[in-house]
Amino acid sequence: MADKMGFGAKFFYKYRRFIKAIQLYLLIAGPGIIVMVADNDAGGITTYAATGAKFGYGLIWFLVLLGPIAYIVQEMTVRLGAVTKRGHAEAIFDAFGSFWGWFSLLDLTLANWLTLITEFIGMTAAMAIFGIPPYITIIIVSIVMFAMVLQGRYWTWEKIAMLFCLLNFIYIPAAFLVHPSVSKVLGGMIPNLPGGLTGELLFFLMANIGTTIAPWMVFFQQSAVVDKEMREKDITWARIDTAVGSFFTVLVAIFCIIVTGTLLRGINIESAAQAAQMLMGINPYVGTFLAIGLFNAGFLGAICISLASSWAFGEVFGWAHSLNNKIREAPWFYISYLLALLTAGAVVLIPGAPLVLITLFVQVIAVTLLPATLVFLILLLNNEEVMGKYKNTLAQNILSCAIVGALIILSTLYSISILFPGLFG
């Protein structure tokens, strides 16, 4: 009897500990999941849709590989934010001086603003499938996005953003609706180069890498960690949050590839909206899901990117820059946020605006900032004065340096291949 009681008490204790752990995780979860899911933005969904249509399930293994890579980079921003209590822009100014500080801030502003335009392009294209004119989409989206930050609490903003993250899973039911061959999907998990190592394959591999790590993600997550007032003791939970986020981002990408890889195999896709429109003719439900997913991807990307810029400006110019501030307390923070939204939305509405050129230019601009951002990240993480016992270990350094080196080389090649199409065959 005593034994039985002991087992029951032990079980209850473990159960309570588990529930407590879940509760604690739910309190700390947010920045990691949001940044990773928002990484599947309008540009990302377009890349996955095009990859699936071109190579079927053949490159699923590559996306699985990209998950841990994204985690390793973002985990460093978590540690840096939690230990220094500073955003990435401020950390660069402080550690490397004003030259690199201004370079990073101005490049980030330009890259983010151009990316914001591409998010609006994605959202308006997705809503156009349902007959909603672009100006209505832009007005409503801007109002909703501004209202989200105006309520004056980081916590509320984060939970609303996480609700939108849930909508990103719409690709999962869409994939089940197309009845893919499970054995072929599993076959895609095994590393292979469909059609051999051609220039086209290389381009798609580089494009997928380009969508996995973007400079805004580093700035966003570090600032979010600071705004959430995370401390060193929260690092373990924030790591779990980032790992869960990177798992979700890969999961969504895989299901998106399954959809287009099943129904649009062998077709050259130029945008996710085009894929959604084509799918409408084959299976209206799947087409609708893809369009909703594209809109949501653009929306999530837009809220994170515009916030990343405003946070960075606030840090450097010394403005109040927390989502916990009311508009009266942090007017410049909110004005810069609104200005970014309105101007990016307005560009999409300009008749004959070079939107395709902007979409391509984003990659080129991002690649001027990515190496600097990642190199600064590693240098800061190796600074004992800044990081103390949380500095990178030798193993972390080997891994992160290899990843950052590969990211820089491949994203640069991708950017050059955009500038000079046909260079790689």
Added chain:
Amino acid sequence: MVSMKELVAKAKMFFTKRFSVISEINRKYARPRIKMTRMVRWSLLLLRLYLIILLLILAYKFILIVQSR
């Protein structure tokens, strides 16, 4: 009626105020706080070279676009 001189003076003051914020930031972050070890020095040098090469590639592309028109 505001004279041209007054307008210029007002504009000057506006820009001086704006630039004073930037000068203040430049002053605050004039000296990099990170310890300039050999690794940091080399990394920053390589970054500079990388950016210069990238800018040259962009300039070359720009010349190609202008020439093709």
